[in-house]
Amino acid sequence: MSENMKAVPLPRRYFTPAVIVIAAIAVVGLLFVLARLIFGIGAVTNLSNEFPWGIWIGIDVAAGVALAAGGFTTAALGHIMHKEEYHLITRPALLTAMLGYTFVAAGVGIDLGRYYYIWHPIIMWNGNSALFEVGMCVMIYLTVLYIEFLPIVTERFIGRVNLPGFLKKFNNSIDKLLRILDKGLDKTMFIFIIAGVVLSCLHQSSLGTLMIIAGEKMHPLWQTPVLPLLFLLSAMSVGFPMVIFESYLTSKSFNLKPETHIMSNLGSMVAPLLGIYLSFKIGDMVIRQTFVYLTEFNTASIMFVIEIVIGIVVPLRLFLSPQIQKSPLGLSIAAFLVIFGVFLNRVNSFIVAYTPPYIFENYFPSIGEIFVTAGFIALEILLFRAFVMIFPIVSVPQHSGTKAKFSIRSV
Amino acid sequence: MVDESRRKFLKTTALVGAGITGLSTKTVKAGPKNILDENRMGVLVDTTVCIGCRKCEWACKTAHDLPTQPLDTYEDRSVFEKMRRPDDKALTVVNEYAARETEQFPLNVKVQCMHCDRPACVSACIVGAISKEENGSVIWDTDKCIGCRYCMVACPFQIPAFEFEKAWHPEIRKCDFCFERTKEGKLPACVEICPMEVLTYGTRKSLIERAHQKISLYPDRYVNHVYGQYEVGGTSWLYLASRDFAELQFPKLGTNPAPGVSEAIQHGIFAYFVPPIALYALLGGVMWINKKKAESNKDKEVHHE
Numbered sequence: 001m002s003e004n005m006k007a008v009p010l011p012r013r014y015f016t017p018a019v020i021v022i023a024a025i026a027v028v029g030l031l032f033v034l035a036r037l038i039f040g041i042g043a044v045t046n047l048s049n050e051f052p053w054g055i056w057i058g059i060d061v062a063a064g065v066a067l068a069a070g071g072f073t074t075a076a077l078g079h080i081m082h083k084e085e086y087h088l089i090t091r092p093a094l095l096t097a098m099l100g101y102t103f104v105a106a107g108v109g110i111d112l113g114r115y116y117y118i119w120h121p122i123i124m125w126n127g128n129s130a131l132f133e134v135g136m137c138v139m140i141y142l143t144v145l146y147i148e149f150l151p152i153v154t155e156r157f158i159g160r161v162n163l164p165g166f167l168k169k170f171n172n173s174i175d176k177l178l179r180i181l182d183k184g185l186d187k188t189m190f191i192f193i194i195a196g197v198v199l200s201c202l203h204q205s206s207l208g209t210l211m212i213i214a215g216e217k218m219h220p221l222w223q224t225p226v227l228p229l230l231f232l233l234s235a236m237s238v239g240f241p242m243v244i245f246e247s248y249l250t251s252k253s254f255n256l257k258p259e260t261h262i263m264s265n266l267g268s269m270v271a272p273l274l275g276i277y278l279s280f281k282i283g284d285m286v287i288r289q290t291f292v293y294l295t296e297f298n299t300a301s302i303m304f305v306i307e308i309v310i311g312i313v314v315p316l317r318l319f320l321s322p323q324i325q326k327s328p329l330g331l332s333i334a335a336f337l338v339i340f341g342v343f344l345n346r347v348n349s350f351i352v353a354y355t356p357p358y359i360f361e362n363y364f365p366s367i368g369e370i371f372v373t374a375g376f377i378a379l380e381i382l383l384f385r386a387f388v389m390i391f392p393i394v395s396v397p398q399h400s401g402t403k404a405k406f407s408i409r410s411v
Numbered sequence: 412m413v414d415e416s417r418r419k420f421l422k423t424t425a426l427v428g429a430g431i432t433g434l435s436t437k438t439v440k441a442g443p444k445n446i447l448d449e450n451r452m453g454v455l456v457d458t459t460v461c462i463g464c465r466k467c468e469w470a471c472k473t474a475h476d477l478p479t480q481p482l483d484t485y486e487d488r489s490v491f492e493k494m495r496r497p498d499d500k501a502l503t504v505v506n507e508y509a510a511r512e513t514e515q516f517p518l519n520v521k522v523q524c525m526h527c528d529r530p531a532c533v534s535a536c537i538v539g540a541i542s543k544e545e546n547g548s549v550i551w552d553t554d555k556c557i558g559c560r561y562c563m564v565a566c567p568f569q570i571p572a573f574e575f576e577k578a579w580h581p582e583i584r585k586c587d588f589c590f591e592r593t594k595e596g597k598l599p600a601c602v603e604i605c606p607m608e609v610l611t612y613g614t615r616k617s618l619i620e621r622a623h624q625k626i627s628l629y630p631d632r633y634v635n636h637v638y639g640q641y642e643v644g645g646t647s648w649l650y651l652a653s654r655d656f657a658e659l660q661f662p663k664l665g666t667n668p669a670p671g672v673s674e675a676i677q678h679g680i681f682a683y684f685v686p687p688i689a690l691y692a693l694l695g696g697v698m699w700i701n702k703k704k705a706e707s708n709k710d711k712e713v714h715h716e
Contacts, residue, residue: 038578040575041575042577049498049563049573050569052563052564053560053564076694080701082701082702084705112558112559113556113558113559113560113581114556114580114581115558117558118557120537120555120557121557125538125539126539127677127678128670128677128678129535129536129561129677130535130676130677131537131561132537132538133680190698195691197694198691205680206680209673210561211564212672212673212676213531213565213669214565216567217564217569228680356569357569358494358496360496
């Protein structure tokens with residue numbers, strides 16, 4: 001089936017009513033970013049000395065990194081395990097990861113009190129700090145993602161460089177440059193692909209180490225020395241669901257036939273991964289005997305139960321069902337639940353579980369914080385749509401049967 | 412002669428021994444600067460003699476160029492109605508806890524940075540902007556800080572404060588143990604002004620001795636607990652009190668250093684970069700084998716056709 005699939009730009013009208021709504025959210029979000037830059041963090045957020053981190057870290061950064069895991073999981077499957085039938089999903093997953101991490105960086109940027117010092121960790125090292133490790137890994141991984149994306153850019157423009165006006169005379173030399181770049185990348189890409197997987201494993205887990213130092217300030221239902229392992233396992237199990245869900249949305253939005261075959265193949269791998277994650281999560285709870293906290297009826301215990309039942313147990317059951325395996329809608333609902341579960345886990349770990357010794361006022365995100373977070377997600381969707389229309393990302397059936405990478409260039 | 416060479420020998424062995432232990436504990440300690448000095452200073456706070464005059468609050472603000480009302484306004488005791496915490500505008504505050512039936516006076520407790528021996532903030536800081544100095548103080552470097560507020564997340568005493576209302580160059584603010592003053596041989600501002608000698612400045616070692624002496628001399632006056640001696644691996648500031656520290660809203664903490672687990676994991680994952688490099692090699696090998704396999708499969712298919 002994948003024989004005659006080829007990634008092509010999807011030329012469509014950019015603005016639809018839904019896209020206009022999303023664009024409006026993005027604009028409001030950017031206005032709040034502007035307000036934060038002019039008036040400071042205190043003016044826009046509900047953060048305080050009691051709650052120094054809010055949803056910009058909990059959602060934009062922690063959940064953002066987890067939900068961009070589709071990039072490294074599909075890279076591992078398609079390139080390292082060398083399963084060629086999955087090659088057509090690596091590009092959408094790569095694009096999601098690239099945009100996702102770009103907005104993780106943006107989220108960190110506006111949350112930093114001194115965003116103009118964001119480069120400091122590059123030269124000022126503290127090897128003891130989990131945050132230093134996360135920061136460095138994310139920086140390097142973001143660069144790796146951009147490099148991994150370059151071949152898509154060269155594929156799009158080789159033989160088609162057509163600059164307007166006086167820039168015309170550069171057309172030839174830019175084309176040559178792209179060809180050299182393409183050749184070099186083709187030979188060295190495996191280095192970056194492996195590096196991407198290694199870096200992902202490192203910082204996905206270190207993101208869990210981050211909250212360990214908070215010690216008693218983190219609710220015992222979540223505070224455990226195996227946090228890094230739980231974070232890595234959950235990131236691994238949310239990677240394919242992200243790809244399934246996104247592939248479904250893209251097919252709906254661009255009126256394509258959903259890739260049922262690949263989606264259900266991916267789906268069959270989710271259940272074991274989720275199962276491992278669940279067993280570690282329950283095992284940790286049993287060993288540390290934290291289940292006693294579940295008998296208390298409060299925000300923490302409710303959120304924990306929702307996270308486990310709706311976010312892990314239900315989708316695990318769904319992914320094991322043969323009917324669901326065959327239905328794109330069923331698969332994407334199950335996938336959405338996994339995404340929701342991991343998202344909630346990150347929000348719980350960074351925000352709900354955080355209970356400092358002295359609290360004057362509980363934290364709830366302000367309108368500004370919510371709009372900035374929503375605005376960044378909206379921008380990500382807008383950019384995804386634009387990239388899919390400009391670059392060869394999504395694979396569609398080809399009748400000519402020209403699969404070779406260089407065939408288009410001779411045109 | 413013999414004696415001297417013997418002494419020399421002992422000295423070198425001691426040095427080598429110290430070097431080895433230094434090396435082996437290096438991974439546990441938060442940064443190379445933090446080999447703790449034997450004679451690091453501390454303050455012993457005897458909360459049983461504090462009268463809540465809050466002169467220390469005034470002295471602290473004055474010493475750190477923070478805006479303050481004149482000293483006589485500090486006599487207003489209505490501030491004690493609410494529990495207060497140190498923030499970016501007041502690096503130390505005094506709280507009051509009502510007297511119990513058997514007691515004549517209320518209890519006053521001064522709060523500020525505890526200056527931990529193994530500070531969580533120092534371990535956490537992404538750029539190493541916070542350091543534990545030889546004299547015991549934990550201080551913050553404005554030239555490095557990027558304002559990520561991870562120190563605030565890490566601190567078990569909830570001490571570092573951030574200037575949230577500042578759009579440009581906000582600072583992390585906390586008690587710096589009057590680092591600039593003690594460097595010149597002066598006392599910390601709060602210790603100097605205290606009229607009741609609540610605060611005793613001295614080497615941490617001598618203060619611990621003194622605290623236990625006080626407890627054994629007046630067992631009715633104090634609970635048998637020097638808060639800060641063992642909490643989170645020990646702090647430079649130590650407290651004596653007449654009732655359980657939990658009643659005075661001191662956080663109940665274990666004796667393990669706050670950064671211990673996190674640093675152990677961190678160094679486990681990054682032990683001389685071996686695990687990441689091993690993972691890289693493993694994945695590379697798997698990738699190569701799978702590629703070969705795929706290629707040979709293709710060749711076979713071609714032959715079949």
